[in-house]
Amino acid sequence: MKRLLCMAVCVLVSTVAQATTGLADPACTARGAAPETRLANMRQPVATAIDTLDNAHIRLSSPSLASGTLAYLSVTPDFAPQLDKVCLLGYFELRRGSDTLALPITFESVEVVKDVNPHDASQVQPTTRIHFRVPNTGEFGSGSDNQPFWKLWEQEQSLRLKIAAYAYTDGSRGAVYFGRDMPVIISHQGTSIFAALLFAVFFYLIAGIAVAPVARTHATAASGLHNLGPRLLPWNITGQNGQASLSQLQMLVFTLIVATLLFYQWLRTGLLEELSNDLLYLIGISTAGTAASQVAVAIRKNLDDEVYRYVQQLGWFTAPVAESRSGGAPSGLLMTDRRFDIYKFQMLVFTCVIAAYVVASGASKLGSLHISATLLTLMGMSQGAYVGGRAATDLLSPLQDQLRGMQALQRRYIANTDPKIAADLRQQFRRAAGQAGAMFESMFGRMLPSAMLEIPPDAHSASGAENEPPTASKLAD
DSSP, X not given: OHHHHHHHHHHHHHHHHHHHHHTSOHHHHOTTSOHHHHXXXXXHHHHHHHHSOOOOEEEESXXXXXXXXXXXXXXXXXXXXXXXXXXXXXXXXXXXXXXXXXXXXXXXXXXXXXXXXXXXXXXXXXXXEEEEEOXXXXXXXXXXXOOOTTOGGGXXXXXXXXXXXXXXXXXXXXXXXXXXXXXXXXXXXXXXXXXXXXHHHHHHHHHHHHSOOOXXXXXXXXXXXXXXXXXXXXXXXXXXXXXXXXHHHHHHXXXXXXXXXXXXXXXXXXXXXXXXXXXXXXXXXXXXXXXXXXXXXXXXXXXXXXXXXXXXXHTGGGSOBOOOXXXXXXXXXXXXXXXXXXXXXXXXXXXXXXXXXXXXXXXTOSTTOOOOHHHHHHHHHHHHHHHXXXXXXXXXXXXXXXHHHHHHHHHHHHHOOOHHHHHHHHHHHHHHHHHHHHHHHHHHOBOOOGGGGSOXXXXXXXXXXXXXXXXXXXXXX
């Protein structure tokens, strides 16, 4: 008897469950159905919720939604005590000419977070975040994103986001939590990438055009376009007088990468993202290295007082500023005084590694980009070794020794009375001045004309006065 009674109860419970399932709301249970079926089931409930008054405040995660990514809606106040008893319905609506296309929203998750009260920053309030996938505009009707990337004027598409939330218990919808019909903008990924690349190329061209023109040969003198090519080479953009600068090249690369990624994120989301602390440290290391390198070069230009006065007497500091007469060589990025520089090599390797990592990782989130402390430390050590190597490179002593030799030749020339010896001293002075002038031009950026490589005119007059035969007045004295 007991067994029969248990069987009867089981049959009754099964019948009730089947009846309940059969009466379940199709709009909330048809998640695995075809998009057309889901749209047909949810249009009326969504419209009803939109027409119902509520006190919910809803905002999107960004002014523009990036297609193919996850975004979220923030709803305040927190509308449901139990998130598993909420029925979310919604779809995107796109108008193309006279046609109206719709696509159901794919909800990923719902969570409650503590958010800052917009009216009082000192207080926090519980906020419900509804995460959903942002579709590509090409998915409306075709199922794929087929928009040409080069159509910059179609980088953004205006849509309508219609969303609703109901209480959901035992397979049936209850009270309306909220309903909204919101305008949204969806940005196209391919077009944003293309526009960001144009941004990087434009400012790289600006940097190349700003560089002093490389001297033209007879083959390139006829066309200015031929002369523009060498100016766009990175070792010419970041160098001076044909000398490539690795520290300035590193700063150029990091600046273009970070600026391009910021521009890309702005196109995608309509917001300028904050940079992570690690990325700021990286830019700071690069900037400090470039500045320290310039200081090291400036310190190495301090001539001794006696030599400085002699250079002033020669008039070399009044010579015209030298222009870049020949393009720098890429080997200059790794060479110092025609020798392989291990400090430059180390710095170049770490620069390439970090640049590739930032491009690959920072395209999605610049604010949360993480660079390991080990890599940042190695980068800082590499910068320090590079700057130390620049400071230790002594290019000033050979120049000062050459100038002292010229000064000694000039004294001998003034004291000499033999024309043959004077002519030989002039030739020696000219050769020494040519070697010193090349070093001086490289360090101080001055182009010395041939007249400045001769013994100064006052030395000639002094020598002539000494060699001049005595006149009658002098004999009388």
